[in-house]
Amino acid sequence: MSETCQDCGSPYEEVYRVPDEVWRQISPKASEGDGLGGLLCLHCAEVRAWQKGITLYWEAAIGNFPSIVAVEDYIRLMLSGRR
Ligand SMILES: [Zn+2]
Numbered sequence: 084m085s086e087t088c089q090d091c092g093s094p095y096e097e098v099y100r101v102p103d104e105v106w107r108q109i110s111p112k113a114s115e116g117d118g119l120g121g122l123l124c125l126h127c128a129e130v131r132a133w134q135k136g137i138t139l140y141w142e143a144a145i146g147n148f149p150s151i152v153a154v155e156d157y158i159r160l161m162l163s164g165r166r
Pocket of ligand 1: 088090091092093124126127128
């Protein structure tokens with residue numbers, strides 16, 4: 084079952100996780116509610132992040148979200164200011 088990207092209108096199948104503090108900066112629904120709504124395909128998420136000076140990287144897994152280790156590493160990287 085696919086979702087529809089709210090930027091480009093394309094359907095996408097990928098399930099991915101973005102840290103909340105990053106999603107609030109790139110979400111198409113950032114100004115609504117808690118800022119955590121919205122749907123973006125991977126390409127549009129990367130484009131929006133790039134426009135904010137954020138480089139995203141992805142870890143693949145089958146039938147599961149990426150490991151918490153990768154997410155923690157990413158947060159640490161973002162907080163350190165290194166990109
Ligand atoms: Zn898109």
